[in-house]
Amino acid sequence: MNPALPPLMQESGVPFDVFITSLTEQLDRAQASMALKARVAKLPLTFAVKDVSLDVRAFVQLVDDDVFVRPAGPGDTEASTIKLTLTTVTRSMVEENAVDFKSEDPQFSLREAMHGQLSDEDQRRLERIGVRTVEQLTDLRKTAGADVVARLARMPVNRLQQALLAAAAPRVTQVEAPAPEAGSERGAAARVHLRAPGLRAGRIPFVRAAGQNVPVVESHDGRMVLAPHAGQLGLDAEIDFGDGEIARVPLAQGGIGRWASGSTA
Amino acid sequence: MLRDLATMLEDLQGGMQTLAQQSAVRLTQAEMTLPVDVALVLKDGSCALLADAPRNAADAPWWQAQSRLTVSFDAVPTEWLP
Numbered sequence: 148m149n150p151a152l153p154p155l156m157q158e159s160g161v162p163f164d165v166f167i168t169s170l171t172e173q174l175d176r177a178q179a180s181m182a183l184k185a186r187v188a189k190l191p192l193t194f195a196v197k198d199v200s201l202d203v204r205a206f207v208q209l210v211d212d213d214v215f216v217r218p219a220g221p222g223d224t225e226a227s228t229i230k231l232t233l234t235t236v237t238r239s240m241v242e243e244n245a246v247d248f249k250s251e252d253p254q255f256s257l258r259e260a261m262h263g264q265l266s267d268e269d270q271r272r273l274e275r276i277g278v279r280t281v282e283q284l285t286d287l288r289k290t291a292g293a294d295v296v297a298r299l300a301r302m303p304v305n306r307l308q309q310a311l312l313a314a315a316a317p318r319v320t321q322v323e324a325p326a327p328e329a330g331s332e333r334g335a336a337a338r339v340h341l342r343a344p345g346l347r348a349g350r351i352p353f354v355r356a357a358g359q360n361v362p363v364v365e366s367h368d369g370r371m372v373l374a375p376h377a378g379q380l381g382l383d384a385e386i387d388f389g390d391g392e393i394a395r396v397p398l399a400q401g402g403i404g405r406w407a408s409g410s411t412a
Numbered sequence: 413m414l415r416d417l418a419t420m421l422e423d424l425q426g427g428m429q430t431l432a433q434q435s436a437v438r439l440t441q442a443e444m445t446l447p448v449d450v451a452l453v454l455k456d457g458s459c460a461l462l463a464d465a466p467r468n469a470a471d472a473p474w475w476q477a478q479s480r481l482t483v484s485f486d487a488v489p490t491e492w493l494p
Binding site: 161181190205 | 417419439448452459463490493
């Protein structure tokens with residue numbers, strides 16, 4: 148093994164999923180490079196990797212409940228053999244199975260929702276298990292629970308709890324501010340649409356801004372519509388979901404909420 | 413010095429591409445099973461898999477049994493590629 152590698156990697160190798168990822172990254176890179184060369188050369192036909200099978204001589208061991216793999220080196224004896232077979236996907240298969248990233252508003256990226264508290268490493272860990280957006284993290288919390296997600300992402304539970312808490316904060320998705328009606332000083336009420344994963348079924352939250360109540364027009368399925376007065380637009384609203392769960396969110400386009408200290412969402 | 417697996421695959425494909433352009437007979441498919449040396453290194457913030465054919469026959473006695481890479485190539489229209 149390379150002496151420049153960290154001691155754990157020299158002795159135990161890398162987690163199995165990291166090994167698989169490094170293999171697929173190489174294949175993706177090779178395919179992309181081959182396709183680029185064929186297009187640049189304007190070749191009507193080219194050769195593409197169809198199937199790859201790799202029999203790796205390696206040592207396999209468990210480290211903290213994770214399977215680690217270290218490829219055998221010169222002089223290593225009695226290594227195991229891992230047989231991996233991969234096949235390629237066509238353009239149509241990619242299009243059928245790809246996640247539609249356009250449907251997710253980029254302003255609600257994980258990084259934005261975490262107010263910059265998510266480190267690059269933690270973001271990579273979440274992406275490794277397929278979590279790239281706030282919606283995916285919120286859905287995962289409902290279906291799997293924090294302990295399972297933390298184990299899969301190899302993140303400390305307390306850091307994941309912070310991420311889940313931040314992801315569950317309300318955020319403004321759309322602000323409708325109609326123009327004032329002709330002959331009237333007051334126009335129709337504005338509408339502020341929010342996503343509120345912390346919303347509880349059958350309970351309408353209590354919303355206040357600038358010392359006054361903010362009417363809640365709709366509240367269901369994790370979504371809320373508020374009808375603030377003109378003077379409340381742009382100010383922080385306090386949303387009380389009940390049971391001590393209170394969040395503050397600016398009533399402005401793209402506003403991302405924060406839980407008040409002591410909230411238990 | 414081992415190279416990235418991707419670089420080796422590109423070399424293999426490049427060889428076939430040259431053959432396909434020069435030969436009167438059309439090559440449509442190729443499958444090869446090769447002994448490879450495999451290693452992992454940390455590079456560009458992630459783990460990179462190095463896998464390359466042995467440099468010379470003298471390397472062989474170092475290994476009890478080599479890792480093996482079997483790769484098959486198909487001739488496909490360029491527009492089919494993702």
